[in-house]
Amino acid sequence: MKKKAGTNLDDYGYANIACENNQDPPLNNVSVPLPNIVLPPSFDCDNPTYRYRLLDPTSTILARPILDAHGWDHDYGYDGVSMEEALAILDRFPAHVAVQVMKDKKEFSIHLDSSIAAKHGKNSSSLAGVDIKTIGWQPAYILHGETKIKNIKNNETTGGFSVTFLGDTMATRLKVKDQLSLGKRLSLVASTGALQAQGDTAFGANLEACLMDKYCPIGQSRSTLGLSLMKWQQDLALCANLQSQFSIRRGSKMALRLGLNNKLSGQITVRISTLDQVHIALLGLVPVAASIYKSFWASEPSSV
Incomplete structure (x- = not known):
């Protein structure tokens, strides 16, 4: 039912949808692919290099550790993990899921971006998604969707909405955008x-x-x-x-x-x-x- 996508969100015009819906400030720690740490010349039982080694991935899910650049001595420096996967549902609907979880001694945060796109003919497409973000100490749940219609060759109209649930507060946003190339x-x-x-x-x-x-x-x-x-x-x-x-x-x-x-x-x-x-x-x-x-x-x- 779910396979690796031959088509992706870029084909439907939603390459930057994650950046457009992200209203939070950028995270201090960025997930990057890390190589195995070089073994020290002499054995040290307190060195975490011997305990944490990366294995070759065998799954389609891209998992990467999150490095803390300001770690302590004899600390492995991993404060979280980031997982990402692109797939196709019924070979027709490209979807993308990205999860980032971070936990230290003081706070816990989770960041989820998920979206699925569908194409309606040659000149229109739609996207819907669910996001989870941590704002302060509370999780925020965001439902968003939008539709793009290409009226003429150089004109594109976009209409979208989003509903955000933060504690007892609900915020609703509507937008209409028109782009014309001359x-x-x-x-x-x-x-x-x-x-x-x-x-x-x-x-x-x-x-x-x-x-x-x-x-x-x-x-x-x-x-x-x-x-x-x-x-x-x-x-x-x-x-x-x-x-x-x-x-x-x-x-x-x-x-x-x-x-x-x-x-x-x-x-x-x-x-x-x-x-x-x-x-x-x-x-x-x-x-x-x-x-x-x-x-x-x-x-x-x-x-x-």
């Missing part, structure tokens, strides 16, 4: 949604235009202009942001981000990355010099 460089994305919890409802809308490089994906230059609107009770927030990334020279890139809201407060961020270490060192001296200047001269009283 040629190979310009794309427009419009989305709107609503979130209801404990009798209150918040509404939001977002409009984004993205201009990519002429030689994309080889070229890394791209500019994005976004407008977002959110309304909750009597509060109204309007934000505009501009992001641009381009190459200064070979091996050097600059990223510029401008943000402004309806209260006339915003942020300007400039980030430069280069392969030349000398340039990085010189740029690092700029904030140091500015801090020294403020500490010595900016605090002096002005003379009349």
Whole structure:
């Protein structure tokens, strides 16, 4: 009934569904495949290397230990395990299940991502899933689903919902998203949604235009202009942001981000990355010099 999937979620347009539904901050520990620890030259009965050895996998389930980088001496450093499997149900419905369990002396956390997709003809597909996350000390159960419809060649409409149960609180979220591609460089994305919890409802809308490089994906230059609107009770927030990334020279890139809201407060961020270490060192001296200047001269009283 269940076999290894010949088709996966990527074929149905749900390659990043786990990232889109994840509303938690990233975990400190990331599961990575670890090789066997090298045996010490002399035997030590307190060394866990002799007790924990990885075996060759014989199952389709991908199981990996979770390494704690800040472990104690003579500690094997494994605080949890991560298991992942992709399968097909009746050879028609690709599914994906990922479980991560962590336990130490202070807290226990579990993270589950499961989803199953179905295709309706050539231009539409649906996805449904159940997630379990640990928020604080309480487990949160999330039911989510969405449907994608490709109206025309360059237009795709998505509608989805999610229901979150956290203790005695239930939160319901609805969203509608439409993406339109104008040629190979310009794309427009419009989305709107609503979130209801404990009798209150918040509404939001977002409009984004993205201009990519002429030689994309080889070229890394791209500019994005976004407008977002959110309304909750009597509060109204309007934000505009501009992001641009381009190459200064070979091996050097600059990223510029401008943000402004309806209260006339915003942020300007400039980030430069280069392969030349000398340039990085010189740029690092700029904030140091500015801090020294403020500490010595900016605090002096002005003379009349």
